[in-house]
Amino acid sequence: MTSTQQNGHRNGVQNGHQNNHTRDRGKRPVRIANCSGGQMEPGWQMRKQASWGDVDFITGDWLAENNIAQEAAAMEAGTGEGFKKNAWQALEMSMDVIAEKRIKVVIDGGGLSPENLAKKCQEVIDKKGYNLTVAYVSGDNMDTNFKSDDVLACTAYIGARGIVKGLEAGADLIMCGRVADASPVIGAAWWWYGWSDTEYDKLAGAFLTGHLIECSGYITGSNYSGFHRFPLKNFVNVGFPVVEIEEDGSCIITKHEGTNGMVTEDTVKCQFLYEIQGNAYLNSDVTAILDNVAVKEVGKNRVQFSGITGRPPPPTTKLAIFYKGGWESQNLSNAAGYATKKKYALYEMQVRERLAEQGLGHVGSALENPTRQLQCTTYMRIYAQAPTPEPLAALKLLLADETMQHFSGLHWSQDLRTADPKSFYVYYPCIVSQDEIKEAVHLLSRGGKTTKTIECTRPPRYQAFGERDSSGDKGSNINCGMFVHRPEMWDWFRSFMTLERMKSLIGGDWKDEYRLERVEFPNILAVHFVIYGILGRGVSSSTLLDNRGKGFTDYIRTKHVDVPEKFVQWCWKEDE
Template identity: 85%
Template sequence: MSSIQQNGHHDERGTRPVRIANCSGGQMEPGWQMRKQASLGNVDFITGDWLAENNIAQEAAAMEAGTGEGFKKNAWEALQLSMEVINQKRIKVVINGGGLSPQNLAKRCQELIDKNNYNLTVAFVSGDNMVGQDTNFKPEDVLACTAYIGARGIVKGLEAGADLILCGRVADASPVIGACMWWWGWSDTDYNRLAGAFLTGHLLECSGYITGSNYSGFHRFPLERFVDVGFPIGEIERDGSCIITKHEGTNGMVTEDTVKCQFLYEIQGNVYLNSDVTALLDNVQVRQVSKDRVHFSGMAGRPPPPTTKLAIFYKGGWESQNLSNAAGYATRKKYLLYEMQVRARLAEQGLNEAFDCLEFQVVGTPKENPTYQLESTTYFRIYAQAATPEPLAALKLLLADETMQHFSGLHWSQDLRTADPKSFYVYYPALVSQDEIKEAVHLLGPGGKTVKSIECTRPPAYEKMGERESYDPGSNINCGLFVHRPEIWEWFRSFMTLDRMKSLIGGDWKDEYRLERVEFPNIYAVHFVIYGILGRGVSSSTLLDNRGKGFTDYVRVKHVDVPEKFLQWSWKEDE
């Protein structure tokens, strides 16, 4: 054996906190992050989240074109790089990288196990793929239809002896919930504990987002600290509370602020829904206990809702982006002239009604009295969607015809491929009854044959959502803001009203949007959800920031009046 130490964790199950390391928060996460998490210290589980709103549709399109096997390639890379370490250290792995075909990924893993004679059992979870479900779309237009399922299949697989469990569209926190249920022997009605595991899964599933990446306070620290941050580890106690940490010697940080930022990221108010439990977040507490160790507690749980999210993707048509740049003076008038020229030519050619969407967007504001040209440069984005590619091709040709009739100083980027029509798909969020899901886990043996299949029962009880029954699971943005001192909290909570948020959104606010607001007094935070602002979602949004990643940073840069007495306090680094 190599110098890698054995965990020996099976004998300690249920006697100490379970250590769960996460290795991925998105489809582009490289495989070596899994090997790092496995190699740099002892952990009991490794989880990984490779799926986001649009990934399933990408895999469906690739399978339809004969260029994909349904699973995420980076997840397979991670398993290939890490299997030896996983085998030696007896680490269990639960990931959603199976995408649309966890069975195919499981068979690939079994081939690797057979080739190297690893002492590992691989399993996959089924039941999330609901293609054929009765929807309002033509069957030929539907690319994918997947339900967000819970941890039940994962638990059954672990109980049956599986070491690697490969899932498709399980809910983001399901791998962590399943690992905790198996480790501690929780029942599916231990709602307070399940809520703790659910929130730990939420904290871990975006990988580096809780250890320094995407951290709004990064500018107060040496920048070198955020190069190649270590990914997180959750140590979950029997009661569902946890310590968030990372491997010693890795870059980044785990502080109350990094944990608060990730906690407020992507939640839906103070009631957070999952296929296994409804978590009530009002009394969440975050406390630094030592360097890079933060205690997270205070969750309460209720039975899950009777429905779960159903992600439907259908073919939306074709899209293109035509990008041009301007520098210097009168930028707005330059772009206005360009738009007038383009619209006049579209009218001449009878193309005004040919587009489902045609937007002229100005990105950036030129600096006054610049010292170099890029400070003075902005760009113009002509974003178009149509049912067929022909209008988009005509738009590109029309813009080429205008090459010598443009405003002063127009220039393009070298890469013009964004102007070519490309197909896109639309995300349609819906709900499906949990009782309609036929979930199971399947264990493989040598040669990739299924040797055992275990059907999963449905949750023993449901609880309707009450006041939030009209909750829209679709294209929204989360915005969480917090202060550091209790002396500021009372002013801050009264200042950050719904009307205040509308005014901070400014010119981007539209009357068809809807706002929700909740408070988390234990962490001095106010959280908003802005419904409808992303249009039809990531895969077809017309916004440049189509995931809403930069929205809160935009709000934070706004100038507001604050009581003068608060200016005496300066922020300190929290080491």
């Protein structure tokens, strides 16, 4: 397979026939391919997912808490249109395949202005004569309720109701803003099977399926803690996930044939444990109960995920408020924990392959007897925040004053602009009543004219869950899930990984103001923790080196602990 093929740039449609999703609707599992897990995901991933096999839907998640603020600042400055540029690139690059194969698309790349993104799509549809109907969902932007001079944006996490109404009205492309990450997948399955909004077990299954694939390559080999036990080439240009959701809400996770990466029980478990909230996972349309989750390999790159049950949603949903936090300087990439050499080797391999694709022509760890200078070069990080840029500018001058008084061998990177002050934004999570949200879907016609607006009802029933902070790696909290591979180890592992044990493993990073939650998932031999408060103000304004908690679990897994001697035969060294 050539790199061009891997990137999905080949012309035409793989099987040469249109998708019959309308005729087959509800008669077979719905096939949904995800093409994005973050704002930097390139457009060709959508085209690849559309071209490389039959799918009924393509979904994409381009939003995270910090880039909502970026879009707000860009719009305020007159330099942005509110939507994610890479989402538009994906649609523009893929529209011909989408139209030919009659694939439906639901994405959150509309950011703060899904209307603008929908109108951009309509321009292409009009120009090319595609038989496609585009729509956008509104209701998440709550600036008029909460915005002040200091606040950049206020967005509520809305569910899939507008998506379902849009699909029922004939929309092919639906542009969303801050819907919950899993909402595009929930909406697709909900419409496909014609579920009611009280079939909570089915909705919960689709919700967790959306959770599994929202981070794109994370479930097909990327961010996989066991990567070092396989050839590194497997993890270059991994294929993104495709799911087949059954009528009962369970699913099969897979990927297109001929793509790199892997779908195994381990990769599915790792992604399942990523960013969950314990054994009850909250969404605007349903609360998912995870106690009986089951993961089973049913074929090569085919894993069944089931056991999720549902309850009514909570009466509130998450509201993200963003305000200007001040100024900061500096940025670095780092690796934490075990198998560091292989982590750097994989990263270098990935980057070098991309450079080769573009026709373009790793700093070491102070080796004692290096053969290259970079092998003995390490970084020192100076990171600062201030409410105004002046102190940071003064810091840069202070460091310059010592230019000729430094230790031998000191040298600076060629680009010193990271030492210049730049603004940053603070993400403040809170909650808002679901009944305050005015959700609707709007269908466009030629020229970008709105031809129909459909208002959405609120959930028919709520079930209060009780107070809970946001969790995952997006706010001030970190979640950490770990599992063993053999049932014989489970009783020991679950009794070993107590709250006190986690505190001791966190070590010197633990502070008494933090709080721990713990839950077990016996079917997958996993123990999961949420550490509340450890990221400070979190993600976009945290002063920690690992400001999103991405390296935390690898740090914990690097710790040396005593295990029963009978288990040693099943252990492996993490650097093998």
